[in-house]
Each structure stands twice: as structure tokens, then as C-alpha cells.
Amino acid sequence: MSLDRMIERIAKMQNPTVAGLDPKLSYIPGYIREKAAKQWGEHTLEAAAAAILEYNKGLIDALSPIVPAVKPQAAYYEMYGWQGVKTLAETIAYARSKGMFVITDGKRNDIGTTMEAYAAAHVGTTDVEGEAVQAFGGDALTVNGYLGSDGIVPMLKVCREQDKGMFVLVKTSNPSSGELQDQILENGKTVYATMGQWCEAWGKELPGKYGYSGVGAVVGATYPAQLGELRRALPSTFFLVPGYGAQGGGAKDVAEAFDSNGLGAIVNASRSILCAWHKTGAAEEDFAKAAAEEAVRMREDILSHIGQIRL
Amino acid sequence: MSLDRMIERIAKMQNPTVAGLDPKLSYIPGYIREKAAKQWGEHTLEAAAAAILEYNKGLIDALSPIVPAVKPQAAYYEMYGWQGVKTLAETIAYARSKGMFVITDGKRNDIGTTMEAYAAAHVGTTDVEGEAVQAFGGDALTVNGYLGSDGIVPMLKVCREQDKGMFVLVKTSNPSSGELQDQILENGKTVYATMGQWCEAWGKELPGKYGYSGVGAVVGATYPAQLGELRRALPSTFFLVPGYGAQGGGAKDVAEAFDSNGLGAIVNASRSILCAWHKTGAAEEDFAKAAAEEAVRMREDILSHIGQIRL
Numbered sequence: 001m002s003l004d005r006m007i008e009r010i011a012k013m014q015n016p017t018v019a020g021l022d023p024k025l026s027y028i029p030g031y032i033r034e035k036a037a038k039q040w041g042e043h044t045l046e047a048a049a050a051a052i053l054e055y056n057k058g059l060i061d062a063l064s065p066i067v068p069a070v071k072p073q074a075a076y077y078e079m080y081g082w083q084g085v086k087t088l089a090e091t092i093a094y095a096r097s098k099g100m101f102v103i104t105d106g107k108r109n110d111i112g113t114t115m116e117a118y119a120a121a122h123v124g125t126t127d128v129e130g131e132a133v134q135a136f137g138g139d140a141l142t143v144n145g146y147l148g149s150d151g152i153v154p155m156l157k158v159c160r161e162q163d164k165g166m167f168v169l170v171k172t173s174n175p176s177s178g179e180l181q182d183q184i185l186e187n188g189k190t191v192y193a194t195m196g197q198w199c200e201a202w203g204k205e206l207p208g209k210y211g212y213s214g215v216g217a218v219v220g221a222t223y224p225a226q227l228g229e230l231r232r233a234l235p236s237t238f239f240l241v242p243g244y245g246a247q248g249g250g251a252k253d254v255a256e257a258f259d260s261n262g263l264g265a266i267v268n269a270s271r272s273i274l275c276a277w278h279k280t281g282a283a284e285e286d287f288a289k290a291a292a293e294e295a296v297r298m299r300e301d302i303l304s305h306i307g308q309i310r311l
Numbered sequence: 312m313s314l315d316r317m318i319e320r321i322a323k324m325q326n327p328t329v330a331g332l333d334p335k336l337s338y339i340p341g342y343i344r345e346k347a348a349k350q351w352g353e354h355t356l357e358a359a360a361a362a363i364l365e366y367n368k369g370l371i372d373a374l375s376p377i378v379p380a381v382k383p384q385a386a387y388y389e390m391y392g393w394q395g396v397k398t399l400a401e402t403i404a405y406a407r408s409k410g411m412f413v414i415t416d417g418k419r420n421d422i423g424t425t426m427e428a429y430a431a432a433h434v435g436t437t438d439v440e441g442e443a444v445q446a447f448g449g450d451a452l453t454v455n456g457y458l459g460s461d462g463i464v465p466m467l468k469v470c471r472e473q474d475k476g477m478f479v480l481v482k483t484s485n486p487s488s489g490e491l492q493d494q495i496l497e498n499g500k501t502v503y504a505t506m507g508q509w510c511e512a513w514g515k516e517l518p519g520k521y522g523y524s525g526v527g528a529v530v531g532a533t534y535p536a537q538l539g540e541l542r543r544a545l546p547s548t549f550f551l552v553p554g555y556g557a558q559g560g561g562a563k564d565v566a567e568a569f570d571s572n573g574l575g576a577i578v579n580a581s582r583s584i585l586c587a588w589h590k591t592g593a594a595e596e597d598f599a600k601a602a603a604e605e606a607v608r609m610r611e612d613i614l615s616h617i618g619q620i621r622l
Contacts, residue, residue: 176459
């Protein structure tokens with residue numbers, strides 16, 4: 001149930017990582033941008049969206065045999081208008097057609113019927129004149145719990161019906177995450193620890209076969225002590241771990257997020273994979289090959305700290 | 312600056328309300344849905360998106376002489392896929408062409424360059440091969456501050472450059488908002504009061520001509536005591552007040568959100584306006600007229616408690 005398909009792919013591929021697809025037009029090889037500009041006009045959102053889709057497909061082709069999941073970040077698609085959002089939908093469909101698990105990183109949050117609409121949009125289906133139609137069709141969605149359980153319960157319902165999952169922001173990787181998240185509440189626990197406990201409780205509604213529920217938590221690699229503390233406190237909550245690489249988290253740091261079977265977390269890298277060819281000096285036509293090589297390096301780096309992954 | 316254009320329209324129209332555009336296909340008159348289905352196919356997202364756009368345009372035509380602002384809720388457009396998101400962009404453009412102030416209700420949140428991407432998407436411009444292109448073009452965006460100032464500072468920058476504004480979730484209208492927001496922090500204040508103070512501080516970066524900054528706060532009509540407490544504590548923070556009507560907040564409750572000049576808040580109503588024709592039993596062709604009548608009723612109701620609005 002829920003995140004089980006992701007967990008099975010992680011174990012099968014012996015790779016607890018997810019490739020963030022956060023494309024900016026300026027990251028993309030010139031030959032792809034020029035082709036799109038010729039077709040759609042140089043300064044158009046259509047051209048940007050077309051170039052990003054081609055880039056993403058190249059990355060997915062190269063990464064899908066190695067990496068179990070992708071995490072498109074909605075912001076980078078919205079920034080290119082509805083045209084970019086169309087590319088988001090097409091990217092999700094393409095990744096799923098290659099067997100990848102898709103985590104849509106939208107950090108969505110609202111209440112009641114509005115949260116139901118987000119759930120329908122991203123992991124469910126929408127009623128259109130009596131027929132259930134898929135809008136974006138991701139496998140899991142990141143969500144923000146500031147509004148309390150009214151913002152999560154509608155997701156639980158859709159995830160249960162559709163066998164999908166979610167990741168709730170708990171302790172984020174950014175420097176200012178502590179402003180609110182590290183504050184101590186009346187229960188003597190921090191905001192992030194409390195949010196984590198809620199994930200554990202919400203997760204009881206979405207039990208999984210491997211001991212982890214469909215309600216995961218986002219916990220940054222940049223706070224290894226908190227990662228370890230949360231891993232021990234939240235035995236049924238799977239972690240999505242951003243902040244490896246560019247933001248400063250190393251493999252030793254992220255190792256804290258895993259249990260003794262090498263399960264319990266999936267570590268994200270975005271720019272280091274997306275833009276690997278910038279760094280290696282590879283020919284731009286080899287962007288996908290460079291991404292795959294970086295993905296293999298990252299897997300080896302993390303596995304060297306956690307050992308074999310056992311279901 | 313920032314929210315000033317909204318404040319000027321509120322004063323000019325003597326109407327401190329905003330119409331939420333949260334359309335579900337099932338709310339829309341049959342003749343509009345049938346026309347769209349004929350053109351695009353009955354069970355298609357294209358037909359849903361086309362029907363919603365026509366409905367929204369009818370509402371905007373009727374409401375723009377009466378109501379200063381609209382607040383499209385992103386979830387209801389995303390639920391109809393990229394086709395729905397295209398309707399969101401077209402709805403924003405149409406409302407702005409009629410002079411309305413547009414608050415995009417997306418409750419977006421992220422950090423650093425990702426939050427910059429959301430800011431570019433919704434209230435700024437996106438660089439496409441050296442040219443600044445507008446993606447959605449709203450006037451203000453609702454945001455969620457769980458990630459701390461790293462999630463707000465990128466918005467401040469774009470809002471300053473583009474003369475736009477934001478509303479940060481402070482005390483939301485839903486029953487479970489207190490689970491996190493009412494908890495007392497180490498400073499002896501609640502989470503919501505602390506978030507409110509941060510709005511006041513962030514707002515110093517976006518000062519406005521009428522005493523209110525470009526950083527507003529979302530505070531629900533369903534918690535009138537907190538509304539009044541926050542109004543007194545946050546003299547420079549303009550409030551976006553959901554929860555009037557359907558959620559149970561009355562005009563007397565929302566009156567707490569206003570200062571002695573009748574300024575300081577804009578009150579949202581969505582379904583009561585959108586679906587007014589369901590309630591009055593009007594002919595479906597008169598949906599926009601019924602919406603306008605309900606908007607006038609709501610304005611009179613609120614003005615009767617706050618008196619004249621003076622700049």
C-alpha cells in the first residue's frame with residue numbers, strides 16, 4: 001500500500017535515492033533550446049516548456065534503470081506558465097511509463113474540499129461529468145501541515161482509495177527551518193518532533209507491508225542529529241531527505257535516516273544530477289549519461305554508509 | 312506599493328470583500344457545460360476547463376463593477392489538469408483586464424531558488440532566453456510560513472521589484488487550525504501570534520502608503536477573538552479573512568478585523584457568491600446576476616458593522 005511500490009523499487013535497485021527534476025531553461029543544452037525556439041519562438045513559454053520536456057525525457061531514459069524515483073518540483077514548472085505545467089504532467093506520465101515512482105513536490109496545503117481538490121489533482125482523479133479523469137497522476141505528493149489535520153485527512157482518503165502516498169514537511173533542510181520548527185511546544189517537544197508524531201498517527205490510516213506507512217516525512221540531510229532522533233522516534237514513517245550534495249549534507253549525515261535494514265529513507269539530489277554535465281565538462285549531448293554517472297556515484301556513496309538494503 | 316492598489320479599490324468601491332473563484336464543474340449551469348462538451352468531448356479536462364473559464368468570465372463581468380478583487384483558488388484549477396491551470400491563467404488575465412485585483416490562493420511554500428520560482432510564476436516574471444515573460448501574473452499570492460524566512464524572503468524581493476503583495480497563513484479558519492497554530496511557544500505567545508509578528512517584521516521591507524505593508528496575513532472569520540487580538544497587535548498587516556458565510560463567520564465576527572477607518576481587512580466569500588443562483592432558484596442563465604446580488608448583500612452586511620471606509 002501507499003509507498004510500498006517505492007520501497008520495493010528501492011530494494012530491487014539497491015538504490016535509496018530520488019532524482020529531483022527541477023529544471024530551469026538555462027540548465028539545458030543549447031541544441032535542445034534552439035530546436036524548441038525554432039519551433040515555438042525564442043522567448044515563449046511554449047519553447048521553454050518543450051525544451052524542458054525533451055531534457056526531462058532524456059534524463060528519465062538514462063536514470064530509470066538506475067534510480068527508483070523522480071521528484072519533479074512544481075515551482076519550476078509553474079514558473080513557465082500553464083505550458084510548463086503541461087510539461088509537468090507529461091514528465092510525470094513519461095516517468096511512470098518507464099516504471100519510476102513519481103513524488104510530486106508541491107508542498108500543497110489547504111482544508112476540506114480544497115485539499116480534496118489538491119489530492120484529486122496530484123494523486124487521485126477528478127470527476128468530469130460522471131467519469132474519473134486523471135489530472136497529474138503522481139504516486140505521492142509533498143504536503144505542508146501548518147493547517148493541522150483538516151489539511152491531511154482529505155489526502156489520507158484519496159491515498160487510501162488510490163493506493164498513493166504523501167510526505168509531510170517535518171524538519172526542512174534550509175537554514176531558517178528552525179525559526180518555527182525548532183521551537184518547543186507545551187508538550188515539551190519541538191514543532192518538528194510533534195509534526196513527526198502526527199505523521200506517525202496519520203500513518204496508521206495507511207499501513208504498508210514493510211513497516212512503513214503511506215504518510216512519510218520530509219527531513220533535511222543538513223540536520224543529521226535531528227534525522228537520527230526522528231528515525232528512532234518514528235518507526236513507521238518513511239523519510240524523504242533533501243539537502244544531500246548542493247545544500248551540504250553528506251552520505252554520513254543521511255545515513256542517520258535509515259534503519260538497520262537500510263530502509264526508511266529516500267535521499268533526493270536535484271541539481272547535482274540534473275546538471276552533472278556542467279561539472280564534468282561533458283559534451284552537452286552527453287547530459288543524460290553524465291546524470292546517470294552521478295546517480296551511480298551517489299548511490300555508491302550512500303550504500304557505502306548503510307550497507308545492503310533488505311526488505 | 313504592494314497592496315496599495317487593492318486598498319484604493321476597496322475604498323473607492325466602499326467594499327472590503329473579495330470573491331473567491333473556486334469553481335467545480337458541477338457548480339456550473341448545464342447550458343455552459345453542454346456547449347463545452349460539444350466542442351471538446353463530454354468527459355475531457357478541456358471541456359471542464361472551457362466551461363469554468365466561461366463561467367468565471369460571466370462572474371467577473373458581473374462582479375467587477377462591485378467587488379474590488381477576486382481570489383482564484385489554485386487547487387480547483389489544478390484538479391482539471393494543465394487544462395485547468397490554463398483556465399487559471401486566463402481567468403487572472405481577464406479579471407485584471409477588468410481592473411480587478413487578483414489574489415492567487417496557492418498557499419505556496421518552499422525555500423531559496425525554488426521559492427523564487429513560485430514568486431516568478433505567480434507575481435513576477437520568468438526569464439526566457441533573456442526576456443522577462445509573465446507566467447500567471449497575479450497581484451498577490453497566499454503563502455505558508457512553516458519553513459521560516461527562507462520561504463518568505465524570495466517573495467519579498469519579487470514583490471518589491473514588481474509592486475506585488477502576499478498573504479501569509481497566520482490563523483486559518485478551519486476547526487483543526489489550533490492543533491499547531493494555537494500552541495504556545497517559548498516566547499509565551501502562540502504560533503499564530505508569532506507568525507503574525509513575523510509578518511509585521513517582514514512587512515517593513517514592503518511599506519505601503521496607507522499604513523499597511525505588502526505582507527498581509529490570512530486570519531479566519533471563524534475565530535473573531537483572535538481576529539481582534541491580531542488586529543490590535545499587527546497595525547501594519549492587512550488581513551485576508553476567509554470563513555465568512557459558509558464556514559460560519561458572520562459580519563459581526565469579521566468586523567473585528569478592521570481598524571477604525573474601516574480598513575485593514577478584505578473578507579472572502581466563495582461558494583455563497585459563485586453558487587448564489589443555486590440558492591435563490593434563479594434561472595441558470597442568471598448565475599452572474601445572482602452572484603452580483605449576493606456580493607451587494609455581503610457588502611451591505613459588512614459595511615453595516617464597520618461604517619464608511621476612509622483612506
